[in-house]
Amino acid sequence: MSRVLNAFSSRVIHASSRSAAWRISARSVATDDRGGGCAALGRRWQDSAETVIIGGGCVGVSVAYHLAKAGQKDVVLLEKSELTAGSTWHAAGLTTYYHPGINLKKIHYYSIKLFEQLEEETGQAVGFHQPGSIRLASSPVRVDELKYQMSRTHWHPTPQFLITPDQIHELFPLLNMNKVLAGLYNPGDGHIDPYSLTMALAAGARLYGAQIYHPAPVTGLTPTADGRWDVQTPHGSIRANRIVNATGFWARELGQMIGFQHPTVPVHHQYVVTATVPEVKALKKELPVIRDLEGSYYLRQERDGLLFGPYETEEKMVLQDSWIRDGVPPGFGKELFESDLDRIMDHVEMAMERVPVLKNADIINIVSGPITYTPDLLPMIGPHQGARNYWTAIGFGYGIIHSGGVGKFLSDWIMSGEPPYDLIECDPNRYGHWTSAHYLCAKARESYGFNNVVGYPKEERFAGRPTNRVSGVYELLKDKCSMGFHSGWEQPHYFCKPGDDTGYKPSFTRTNWFGPVGRECKLVMERVGVIDLSPFGKFTVKGEDSHKLLDGLMANSLPKVGQTNISHMLTPRGRVYAEVTVTQHAPGEFLLITGSGSELHDLRWIERQVSDGGYRVSVFNVTDEMGVLGIAGPNARKVLQKLTDEDMSDAAFRFLQCKSIQLAGSPVRAVRISYTGELGWELYMDMSNMSAVYEALMATGQDEGIDNFGTYAMNSLRLEKGFRAWGAEMNCDTNPLEAGLDYFIKLNKSAEFIGKQALLEIKSQGLKRKLAFLTLHTDDIDPEGNETIWHNDKVVGNTTSGSYSYSTHQSLAFGYLPVDLLNIGQKVEVELLGKKYPATVSQEPLVLTEPTRTRLQKKKRERDDR
Ligand SMILES: Cc1cc2nc3c(=O)[nH]c(=O)nc-3n(C[C@H](O)[C@H](O)[C@H](O)COP(=O)(O)OP(=O)(O)OC[C@H]3O[C@@H](n4cnc5c(N)ncnc54)[C@H](O)[C@@H]3O)c2cc1C
The missing domain is CATH 3.30.1360.120 (Probable tRNA modification gtpase trme; domain 1)
Known part of the structure; x- marks a missing residue:
């Protein structure tokens, strides 16, 4: 122990993240980085390109590889110094199938499948090890968290299992099993050498025809009138049809060249590598990666030693916030920050307790490198609102595991004109001007510190709130309710009364909001309630082509003057890009309303159609003033x-x-x-x-x-009425016919709206699955969405959202099921927290809407009068 502490108390600055021997071997394997170096600059400089990718870390190179592989001609990657000369150089290389998010599981899955075959494809070794990984649960609430995650994973191909302490010990015999209750085991997990991975992707990119230039720093970006870009470098400029910002922790600086303040900030992440540990060396097979959730660290085998990486608390972690103000210091690339072991001693002690052989291990390397954080720790992937043909692939906290999947995702999107699947949580347009530097830093600090906190449903986080985006009634409401955070806004989730158990009480089961929400549902059903809906995204559209524009965008007919309707903007493949409330308040003048989370996402789509179609319209975003x-x-x-x-x-x-x-x-x-x-x-x-x-x-x-009343009550009430929610029942993974939105889709309207042909095709082929309305009898838990639906012990679908119905005293969920399981009365099971609850496919709505009720009452009165 004292030896360890002595070793740990040294303060070290390393120019390289790995031992020289390791680095040499990596470079000797990855031999063909020469083809894109200076020599190539003089020889083959291209002055035009279809896509210019800026940044040669694992992410940028993956985008180049996938675009070139997909057949795009003229793909150029510009790297300012050498490939991997940013965060990629330092990464611990951990790869995992696990992600609590639903769509990001697909990114992880694709990356691992790619990594498994990349060496064969490119001839470049990638140093991919797959000893598996185990997330350790050492408290009952952690076990619940693992069960919660399992119920959201069964319907994915991700290999993931809940295992017992005995099974954990068998896989990792050097573990002290004290308090360990369960583990989440992903057998295909492991680690990859980030340098070799990037070189293999670069080799593949070149193989398929991409040009990689370095050193070729991008020094300026100028948009052209026709929506293209002049990309300036010291070697000359390139005219590009689109650019992709993949500059890692320089993303903010590149964005600033064209007036954006991307919300990214580097944090210092440290890991420690030990010398050979005899007990590790003696093992017959490689140890699985351990993620000790209570200790908040990862630990893996590195050759015959161990590599240990902790996440400090939000108070202790270090944020490189000066770079927001001053930029990255010139010359900083593969350099490291000064390590500070005092910050991680708590984690070290927990790790030594959990893996006792660490106590006698010698430290041979300490790495403290920059990881780019966004406020929510999710990357920003896709086209950016406010600049034509400007795409971002930035903000990667876990860029190694994301690199493969993100490259494929972006390449598919660029090639086909729409995202291959829904990844709304990573949309770059989820942030707006409200994302101040103060907010960014507070949130990044919280996100880093909360890396391993228990992930509850309906989780609320409070750092950086409120922002400067404040509703006109915020001051009147703020002390009366539990607020939720929606795209910079505070919006009441539910209101408290004297005697209520107030405050945010997270739980996997019903908690303190349950009673108040029931009270609010009753209020709206029996009397009258008021809700703050200011977070809606709001746009005005007017001008001589407004009808033409909107008729081509919306799958519904346009409302007449003085009327409103619900319309959907579809992708060319007929998926639901957005749901919009459209009002024509004066001839040719429209107000479009969308959800808070889709404001700039929808605006980008509309602006894109305006510029592509050359429509004479004015589109204004009036979200903040209305x-x-x-x-x-x-x-x-x-x-x-x-x-x-x-x-x-x-x-x-x-x-x-x-x-x-x-x-x-x-x-x-x-x-x-x-x-x-x-x-x-x-x-x-x-x-x-x-x-x-x-x-x-x-x-x-x-x-x-x-x-x-607040949004929790609104959610329960809309579910009782069978109303779908964008982002849950409908998104870029679903078409409106399977989502049961037929009423709003006017396939016979004369306008050739986006997605119409695809929908006609889908309709003619028939649907394989459809949205079902499920009623369930549970105990103290309700579906949230994304849970597995079972039938005869087989996975048959997934829920999309859910709630308790206070009017009918049961739980409700929407979920997708194969068409042969859609008959009313069909029995299935919904898995919640590891338990399968009986559910019934039921007739919707459960409660009639007021307009229908009024109509039926009127008809009855007329009948009675006759
Ligand atoms: C200590 C540490 C451990 C980590 N461990 C893991 C892990 O285990 N698993 C995991 O998934 N992730 C891990 N990460 C995170 C991971 O390293 C990053 O998320 C990932 O490398 C980001 O890749 P990138 O391509 O986005 O950025 P970078 O690797 O930073 O690459 C950006 C590139 O852009 C270039 N560039 C910048 N500006 C310009 C310009 N103007 N013109 C041209 N080129 C430019 C830079 O030179 C650089 O090469 C770790 C990071 C660190 C620091």
Whole structure:
């Protein structure tokens, strides 16, 4: 131990992350980096390209490899110094199938399958080891977390198993099993040599025709009038149809060349390599990688020694925030930060307790390198809103394992014009101008420190909040509710009353929000509730081509003047790119409303069609200046009527009508629609008028029993009504026909909207799966979405979202099932936290919507009168 502490207390700065011997062997294997060096610059400099990728780390090179392999001509990669001369150089190389996110599992899966065959394909060794990995659970809540993750993984090809302490010990005999309760085992996991991986991808890229130039720093970027780019380097410039920013921790600087402030910041990540450990050397096979969740570190075998990498707490970790202000120091590339072992001593002690042979191990290397963090630790992959043909592949905290899958994802997207599958959590457009440096740093710190915290459903994180994006009623509501974070906004999840158990209490089962949400559902069903909907994305579209533009974008017919409808923007392959509420408030003038998470994602799509089609329209993003209040419930009309001279009666203000009215003296655009399915209006107004309107509603509605409600109640109410949610029931993985959106899709409208031909084809071929509405009887747990659906012990589908239904006292879920299991009454099982609960395919909706109820009542009255 003292030997270890002595070794650990030294402060070391290394120019290389690995022992010289290791590095030499890697380079001697990866021999053909010569082809793209200086010699090539004079010989074959291209002055035009289809795609220019900027940055020669594992990510950029993978994009080049995949594009060239897919057959794209004129793929050029520009690297400012030498390939791998950024984070890639230092990486510990861990690879895993595991990811708690659903779509990112696909990225991991593809990468591993690629790594397995890359050496054979390119002739370059990649040093890929697959001894497996085990995530250790040493507390009951961790066991729940593993079960939760298993229920979200069975429907993926990812090989992953929950194993017992005995099985863990058999796989990793050097482990102290004290307190270990279970493990999550991924047999195909391991580690790869990042340098050799990048060289193999580069060899493949060249093999398929890509040009790789280095040293070739990009010094300037100029957009051209026709949407292309002039990419400047000291060797000359290249005219590119598109550029991909893959510059790792320089991403911010490259973005700044064209006016973006990408929210990326380097953090210091340290790992320690030991000399040979006799007990490790004596083993007959390589140890699996261990991830000790309580100790927050990973540990793997490195030759006959061990490699140990901890994640410090948010207080202790170090952020290189000066680079946000000053940029990366010139000349910094493969260099390291100063290591500081005091910061990781807590983790060292836990690791020595868990793997006792560490106590006698000698340290031969300490690495402290820059990892690029975004606020949520997810990369930014795809085309960026606000600049034509500018793509990003930046912000990689785990770029080695992501490199393969991301290269393929982007290449497929570039080649086909749409993402191959949904990866909305990595959309670069999830951030906007609200992502300040302060927010970025607070969040990156939290994300690093929380690397191994328990991942609960409905998880809330609080660093960096609130941002400068504040709703007009935030100050009035903030002390009354539990807020959720939505694209920079604070939005009430549920409201608390005296006697409630308040605060954020995460749990895998129902927790303190359950009672209050039930109260709010009852409020909306029986009286009247108000909800802050300001986080919606809001755009205005007007101009002589507005009809033409929107008719080609939306699969629904356009609403008449004074009307609103729900429309979907589809991809060319007929998948659901977005769901938008469209209102034509004046001839040729439209208001488009989308969810908070899809604001810039949708705007980019619209702007792209505008520029491609040369439409004469003006599109404005009015998200920040327009506030929205929703009012819903049987008394909603009565309350509004007291505050306006406008006739709010059913006959005068029909469902899906839109009118400009004066409400409590403020101009408001009122749309009769509510996602709760109850009688309701969405009230759009200037943000500065919101608090006055809100206070007037609350004061005036006292006799009607008015109160607040939040998004949790809205989710339960919309599920009871069978309303789909974008991002859950529909996304780029689903077409609107299987999502049961037929009503909104007008295949017979004359406009040739995007996706129409594909949908006609899908329709003619018939569907293989469809969205089912499931009712379940559980104990104290409800589906959240992404759980496995079983039938006869076989995986048959997955849920997409779920909730408790307070009106019918059971759990609800939407889920995709094969068409032969869709009959009403069909029994299946939904796995929640390791237990399979019986579920029944049920008729939707469970509760009729108010317009339908009103219509049926009217018909009944007419029948009775006759
Ligand atoms: C200590 C440490 C351990 C890690 N361990 C793991 C791990 O176990 N598993 C894992 O998956 N990930 C790991 N990572 C993270 C991983 O290394 C990175 O996510 C990944 O390497 C990022 O690759 P990249 O291609 O995006 O960026 P980089 O590797 O940083 O490459 C960016 C490249 O862009 C070039 N460039 C910059 N500006 C310009 C310009 N203007 N013109 C031309 N070229 C330019 C740079 O020279 C550089 O070569 C680790 C990182 C560190 C530091």
